[in-house]
Amino acid sequence: MTEPSTRPETLTVHVPLDGGRAYDIRIGRGLIDTAGDAVAALGGRRAAIVTDETVGALYAGRLRESLERAGLQAGIVTVAPGEGSKSYAGYAAVCDGLLALKVERGDLVVALGGGVVGDLAGFAAATLRRGVRFVQVPTSLLAQVDSSVGGKTGINAPLGKNLIGAFHQPRLVLADTAALDTLSEREMRAGYAEVAKYGLIADPGFFDWCEANWRGIFSGGPEREAAVASCCRAKAAVVTRDEREDGERALLNLGHTFGHALERLTGYDPARLVHGEGVAIGLALAFRFSARLGLCAGQEAGRVANHLALAGLPTRLQAVPGGCGDADAILDAMAQDKKVRDGALTFILARGIGQSFIAPGVDRTEVAAFLRNELTADADV
């Protein structure tokens, strides 16, 4: 290896929540091996790691050793990899596993893995003995820039994704950027959709930076830590102002109303579509829909799609392997989303790159016409 496995610089993003719930996000290479001291500093006797088979095989042993070196009793609960574990059955298995490890109220749950593990372990921690503290150790780019920060935890219900859950903030997030070295290209790309999203929501300068620097994020240059820190700062700022999504936090769902519908329509089958790919298509759709409504210049929508495509991400409904049904099917899949309120569809739309806004009460007919047009449009456009 010519690349050093650790860099001296660890970046820290502080999330200044009230009520004693403020926490730090640390971002740097090698943090898994030094996690013990950071976790032990939070107090407690026991730290129970929740992970999946894939991530656990790579990192759970090292994390456990670090925790034990710091004097903590450590145990491991392992689930099957993939979205299927974010279910009622997966939740029951994690809770029972933590109880079997005798996790008590003062102890800690440590989520080691991607978004699925973080959401699942976080929800188990939120509800085990009516709430124990937890630490996020996200190992995917998606989890490092998005799901590990902000306290949304939960599982899927048969009727839809993330319909069951709790707001439960972590006490610490350790984003070991060296862990991303073991991700597949496809997983990196999927996470990158969420990175680009932060520029598209409210930071045109960050989107410019992404266009110039995205390759460094993928290859593991210092751009990686810089990007993760930028995303976490952006998310932390939104979450601090609107923790429970009564308002602007909904902006973080840019691309997600379409994206979640596509995930539903492909049966949450990662062989067909992973979350970040759904988000990438959703981002492109949100901008094209905004352009169609006359809110945003068509060339801005084009610039969004071009950049996502350059990074290897899908940007069209036609790119969904096996297809995603017709406009009505997509609309029905969107209607079960949490963001439905009193039956009206709420979208995040944009007046340009970095100028997104919440649009409640979008007309269903307008969406249907847009989707029909998209489904018949030339896939190369």
Place this chain on the structure above:
Amino acid sequence: MTEPSTRPETLTVHVPLDGGRAYDIRIGRGLIDTAGDAVAALGGRRAAIVTDETVGALYAGRLRESLERAGLQAGIVTVAPGEGSKSYAGYAAVCDGLLALKVERGDLVVALGGGVVGDLAGFAAATLRRGVRFVQVPTSLLAQVDSSVGGKTGINAPLGKNLIGAFHQPRLVLADTAALDTLSEREMRAGYAEVAKYGLIADPGFFDWCEANWRGIFSGGPEREAAVASCCRAKAAVVTRDEREDGERALLNLGHTFGHALERLTGYDPARLVHGEGVAIGLALAFRFSARLGLCAGQEAGRVANHLALAGLPTRLQAVPGGCGDADAILDAMAQDKKVRDGALTFILARGIGQSFIAPGVDRTEVAAFLRNELTADADV
């Protein structure tokens, strides 16, 4: 019926929690039939009733009509009666039922039933779409004086009772005391153990009053509303000062460390032991254990047991149908309780009636010797 089905007086106990979470407990005859206006005043389009087959057959139709008269869309989710529904499977069924009724973030869940329904529906409400509001309509004495107030919600895990849950305060509690007319004598007695508990914890005057007036609570005289209101006031005061049980709220567990262990050892089989019976034995044990430790006069312990027995409640381990195992079995069953912290046993003990206190770190050997003595003592003592 010579007894009027409604009395003009409805008593109100206010629970002054912060953060916009203050709520009222209303206590009176006939509140189910007038619930609609009270629930509609909270806002929202839809109210989903969660109930069990037994209570639902008696009251769900009337409650639904009242909600609909007030302009709410009402639906009903029904579970099997009994502690078995407070399970992972019961939780999933209630959540999926509420989602099928299209309960959205601004809507309300209405728990209609005893402690099982309130705990289960409250936990589903706490976690459905990461939290929707809920109303408690408790129909058992136990639920009216204890479980419907204070925001503890949850389910049982195979490893123990109430090990999974959330703190989620109701927006309103409607305790219809006429609903108690349909309870069996055994259910009334079980609830009465929790009534007497409030006197034993911190209010010797209320225990005196109970000794003089308990028959009126059972027969449905005005003593019933007075007792429910006294208990709710006492609980509300404790919960307001210590919502998340960091301290004095643990006093409400007087009798429960023993009681929960007995419930575990009888397999949560209501044919053998219901919660309130476990609590009654636990209250008597807590006072006799306190007397044995020299903390409390023996005649105080005798007075407690005598009163509970007069009300028809069990007060000895020997009264558990089918037995409850030996001292070690009881100790092991207690060790899995939530109130274990860093492995030490925490008990609520008493220096006399109305003088309970939290005793952390009670010596296991001391408890074992006490239990062995209890198990060999003459059951008539």
